[in-house]
Amino acid sequence: MNRRETLRLLGTSISALTISVACKPNQSEKLLDSGQVEDIPWWDTGDTGYPHDSGEQPDTGQPDTADTEDTGDTPDGMADTGPELNPRAPRSLLDGGEADLDLSLQVLSGTYPNDMAGYLFLVHPQTHHQGPPVVSGEGVLTRIAFEGTPQLKRRLLKTPCYYADLAFQGQDASFDYADLTRISMTLGKRNLLNTGLVPMHDRLVVTSDAGRPWEVDPESLELVTPIGSFDEWDMALPSWINNFMDWPFPLMMSTAHPVFDANTQEFFSVNWGVQILNLGGYVKLVRWNGSGVLEQFQLVNAWGLPIAITQSVHQIAVTSDHIIVMDTAFVSEMEDLLGENSTAMKAQSSDTILYIIDRNGLPNGGGNVFAQHVSFPRESAHFIADYDSSNGIIRIHVGHQCANDPSEFVQPGDLNAIDGSPVPTELHGMLVASSDIGRVGQYEINASTGQVLSQNWLPDARLWGGPAIYTVHERGQQQYDTMWWLSFGISPELRVQRVDSAYADYLWREVPMSQMPTEAHPGTIVRLNTATKQIEDSYAFPLGRWPSSPTFIPRVNGGANEGYIVTTVMSDDTSTADSSGDEFWIFDAQNLEQGPLCRLGHSDLKMPLTLHSCFMDNAIPRTASYQVDLQGEIESRIGNLDSATQAVFYSDVFPYLS
16 A cells, blocks of 8 residues: 555545534533523624524615715725725635735825834735635735835745745655645645734744744744744644654644733644544643743543544634633545545534633643533634633633635535536635624633633624634733624625535524525624624625735824724725735724725735734844754654655755755
8 A cells, every 4th residue: 555545544534533523413502401501692783683584684784785886975085995896706816926025005095094103914825826725825924014104025934845845846756735735745744824923022923724833033024933843743643644654844733823921921822633543633732931842731631531623723812811722613624635636525513612721730841731621502713812811700702604614615616506607717716605694702601610601692794704804902911892803795606505505404504595695795894892792883895805804003102992904905906006906905993984094005916815914013133042953853854765855855955944
């Protein structure tokens, strides 16, 4: 049996495990029936919520799709939003343009605020063509300096495996796209740093879900060092498979959203592995002080047995006394990862699973720690926790992307769910549309018992295609009384039959499948008051323009939550002078409804789908001395390769690592 056949067999085993997990009895039903949860009705949103089972589409408080054209009535000083566009997904979402850029952004419309300062960082995958999923490209880091004329700097993030990918192209050991990444059966899996960002005071970390986080120099945007050597991270698959996967670039799983606690100067992540044949699954909490070795804490249940992740760990959160690990609704089918290119898919779990760890019980140097299991209805991918949990009560804010599958993308052979026509080739690789409306949730949890003390959730017509990504005003120890959530909306041409079929019997369905939208719904950003549990403000982007990466920028000398929301906005519109169609829009954070204050762009700026972002006051050269020996750790892993392959590392990879 050769290596590929062995890996395909392993993929089948993993797939069987995933199916068995997906088909287990629903735990949230038991929780709700037990009387442990106070089931609070949906938040009162006036006339903006979907009447349950009525099939009526509510007034969203935003213009109808027919009103998205430029009327010429833009208030003085405000930005116009450009001409009316075809209400389709922009094809530019799959075109990243040149990776390395240095530009002075132009004011395309409106007035640029004179009280903006600091730096916005955002990351995205680089893609130039249809086919591979839009999130599977090389990581690209963008920085915008706001004081004075806004300056944009963008750089491709070049890891050691990036140089190996270039060096081995056209050879037997070459990398190729497989599901959400690139893989070589000889060299291993690429670490595509294209998903998240974590500031550590003046230091900056860039992340992915499937690989080590790396430090990047905030001034030069050059990668500096991974956090932890390969020897400090465990493989994602059981150790008995090492004989088949002894790669220079190992397959490892972490989280795209590790956390830095500025109060304790601690950085937290996770390192987790999948189960195969009920063997090998684990999840380890990782703690790092910014300069020393990593500490690992294996999570165990009340019986002392290792806890296993059934889907993924896209996000974790840290409070004053606790750490929360989410088993995230983001399943990547192993058949695709191993090159099967299957159009089969598995629905995400319809519940959210959390594991809560007592920070005060973490032993120095690592070890086993108990993690309290928590479950509540509706899946989720992103959440945030209020910092103070010293009373043993954790308060979290959750975006429930219901019956939405962020791990699925348009593939060859996909048929439109509305009319059965083939999805256009030019959309292959794009995100698929959701098949129910989203909800914003708020929960209070007893950290010791795992009991959900209260739960509130809001279905709202402005949450189609989300709530996907949030931003907040970071102020250290605080309760998040205000959040801004962005939803992508729905493009009918991205509704595909296999996704609608997979979620046809979705347990928590709000909108019957027969009443799913057949017309486009706009991407929308909302301002949520978490104390009153109401959406207080919102803005629907014009159809044909795709918003993403909302970032709160504090106003100079401003008060709490006073500032601006900056979003990326992608489109195929090139009619505006000095604009490529891909732009940055600036909003007053406290008055989204009035529309953008300013549109920034440049004719040379091309952006594909952008992901997460962050704000930093400064962007100074890195001064920390922490450094992993990049060449040394790879040299220790290539001894089993033939001499010709080793020679390529010495001639075409290692010279770039010094």
